[in-house]
Structures are given as C-alpha cells and as structure tokens.
Amino acid sequence: MNKIDAISASKLNSHVMIQRTKKGRGVFATRKFAQGETVVVGIKIEEVPERTVYSLQMDFNLHVNLDEPACIINHSCDANTGVRNNQFGGYDFVALCDIEADEEITFDYETTEYESIAVSQCLCDSLDCRGKTLGFQFREQMLCERYKEYIAGYLK
Template sequence: MIAKIYENVIVKNTDKGLGVFAVRNFHKGEVVIIGRRVELLTERTLYSLQIDFNLHAELDAPGRLINHSCNPNTGIRNNQFGGYNFIALFDISEGEEITWDYETTEYVFISVFQCLCNSSNCRGRLRGFSFHPVEIRHKYGEFIADYLKI
C-alpha cells in the first residue's frame, strides 16, 4: 500500500502490516483520531471493535488500522459517532506510531492472540479485558470502553 494521509496521521506499511503514524506532535489529553462507526455488527470481524457485550463496530479508517501495544500512547473513549476517540495518554511526537491496547475494548479476545508490540512490558498474548489484573484496569482509568466500566 502506498502511504495514505488523513487529518493529523498517515497510514503506511510496517513490519506488522499497516500502521498509523503522527504527522504532527500531540499533547497529553488531545484527541488524536476520531473513530466513526461505519457498521454495527453482532459478531466480530478482523477489524471490528467491541462496543458492548454482544455488539461490535467497524470504524472508518484510520481508526480501524491502529495497531495494538501493551504500552500504548492512546486510550479510547466512546464518542457520539458510535465509535471511539483515541486520546493521547502522554505527549506523542511527530513520526511516532499511534497505538492503543486492544484489551480496553474486547471483553474476551478471540482474533489475535500473540502480541507483536515488543514493548518492555509486553504481556505476550492478548486475552481480553476480563483477564486484566486490577492494576492494569486502573492504569487506563477512564480510557476503556463504557460497557466495561461496570
């Protein structure tokens, strides 16, 4: 794929497939990407995100193309478009890959099991929010799917 530029980010090939990268600096708390729902589903797909226990949403690009990290630079927040906003958890530099923790939306993860993030605190495999220890749940605070805030 030839790189594709969106507002504030660019999608390009990486060794993990497609990735989303900042084309400018972002400050902690700033919305990096607004993910808008394009389809509501009752079953998962390769690119869907869980939005309730039995509902999934496919987001528009570039939201659906953001890679996972066990040490992400964005967290998610439900938005008015039926999807998720990706919010900077700390300052993000131009050129940095935008990442989020897939387990902050997926209650039980069933599509990608082996983690490829290579972060220093990589969990090795993705299992889902229901398997997170309390300290990881608290790490993200408000930046998890609303349906998981029970």
C-alpha cells in the first residue's frame, strides 16, 4: 500500500470512534452515514497462520489481522454494515442502511468466516439473533439473500 492510499483510508476512518460497550470495545459513528457509503476501511496488518477469534478470513486458507478500528467492529446478527474486499488486503465495511451518529457499527461475522469460532454466545440483542456464529458454510443461503454482494469475495 502506498502512503497516499494509507492516508486516505485513515482519513475516512476518522468519522468513527472506539468506545466501551457491554461486549468490550466497539466502533461508533461520529456522523451520519448513508446506505451504500463506506464506513470503515480495514487494512491488513499481517497474515496469521490459523484462524483466531480476532482474525478475519480472506480466503479458505488465509486469515489476517486488520488495523483499528476495523478489528474492533463487533458482530451483530442484524448488522448495519456488510463487507467488500478492498485494495489493502482487508475489507471495506459498507453501510447496509442509514447509520446515525453515535450508532454502533456492526457486521455479521459469518459473512467473512467459512467456519466461525468468534462468538460462542451472541450478545447482539437483535430480534434476529442466532445465538452464536457458526460460519458461512452453515447459513450460506440466508447470508447470500440478506447481504447480497456484501460478503467476502472468496465466498461468492
């Protein structure tokens, strides 16, 4: 990644902030985002040899750690952002609906993880809560219908 691209990504991420939540830390909007707008640009810091509860899966045998704030975005079974592969070896988190200032930014972990180990007891409190994350392989049809193009490229 060149310096100009990194500066652009970090400038975009300046419209969110990290705060404490009941789940630990979370990412919150500091301004309103319109549906379809990129909310967070996640930049790959490193590849990791195997999946962890913090890594994101980029391909069947590729797991990466992303920079902050991307690595702090919490899961929701009713997420307000979806993912799109980006030029930085990570994901852009794109608004699936209008997001208000002070609203927590969330994404559905099953849209990047073929098999998920991250959430053994979900705390999202959504009406659509699935209880825990299992992974894309177990909910492919539902996830494709719900998130359409906003799932990891390798899962399409």
